[in-house]
Amino acid sequence: MAITTAVRPIPEIGSPLPRRRPRSTKKTVGRVLGYVALGLAAAGVLLPFFWMVMSSLKTNNAVFSVPIQWIPETFVWSNYVDIWQKSDMSTWLKNTMVLSLAVTALQLLTGSFAAYGFSKVRFPGRDVLFLVYVGTIAVPWQAYMIPQFILMSKLHLSNTLWSIVALQAFGAFGVFLMKQFYETVPEELSEAARIDGLSEYGIYRRIILPLSVPALASLTLLTFVNTWNDYLGPLIYLRDPNLWTIQLGLKSFVSQYNAEYALIMTGSVLSVLPIAIIFMVGQRYFVEGIATSGLKG
Known part of the structure; x- marks a missing residue:
């Protein structure tokens, strides 16, 4: 019994190629x-911020009007002038900015330097020490804030901005984030630099740091936002009103002007605005740093 197989004809040269199937409808x-779904989720996240901004441009009676008035009939721009006249907003913003910049700069230095040692330098007990250090992330701050307060009081740093800087200058999360990124840097670069006679400090400064801009940007944004929004730390250590941050200042303002809803929303907008600007400027590096830092672990 003969078996026949169908042979597909080879298209001639110059003949049109068969059309590809259209993309699946599903x-x-x-x-x-x-x-x-992503658009609805984004709208749900941004809606409260939109309402806050619009409420800062309303009168007090229009903030909680029923039904909700999303767009004010008359924009009250004078709220942004009144908030500066009725509060010490300039001092609050200055103290918060000083603390945020100082803590962020120190965490970038200490976190990246320690992460380089844990990832690129071999020494006895390195992995155990890193595990213990990162394990401190799991310990809640409330468990050791009393010993910290006693220590700061004995060092005469309580009721000063230095207390917040000293407590937040080192962070295990920053070391963990930077180490994860450094693990993606090929070891051949460091070995070649050592052969050329470059010291470990030179490798860190001239090779590793220029390659870690995305991770540094991610750590910058996370640290800055965390320090800017910190309420419990300044509440414990900063008792002088001249040292209050924006969070403590807004809390006192709400207690004093609890019926000035529009001004409260105005102060909230001013407290969020610097963070929003920083995120919009560095979001590309932030996303890239988070993505690359999670490649190994």
Whole structure:
């Protein structure tokens, strides 16, 4: 019994190629639904901020009007002038900015330097020491804040900005984040630099740091936001009103002007605005740093 097989004809040279099948309808519908879901989620996250900004431009009676008035009929721009006249906003913003910049700079230095030692330098007990150090992240701050307060009081740093700087200058999370990124840097670069006679400090400064800009940007944003929004630390250590941060200042302002809803929203907008600007400027580096830092672990 003869077996015959069908042979597909080879298209002649110059003949049009067969058309590709159109993209699957299910895949297209799934992508559209995914975009719609992401859009709704983004709108849900941004809606409270939009309402806060619009409320800062309303009168007090219009803030909690029913039904909700999303766009004010008359924009009250004078609220942004009144908040400066009725509060010590300049002092609060200055203290918060000084603390945020100082703590961020120190954490970048200490976190990146320690992470380089844990990832690129071999010494006895390195892995155990790193595990113990990172394990402190799991310990809540409330468990040791009383011994810290006693220590700061004995060092005469209580009721000064130096107390916040000293407590937050070192962070295990920053070391962990930077070490994860350094693990992605090829070891051949460090070995070649050592052969050329470059010291460990030179390798860190001239090779590793220029390559770790995305991770440094991520750590900068996370540390700055955490320090800017910190409320419990300044509440414990900063008792002088001239040392208050924006969070303590707004709390006192709300207690004093609890019926000035529009001004309260104005102060909230001013407290969020610097963080929003920094995130919009560095979001590309932030996303890249978070993505690359998670490649190994």
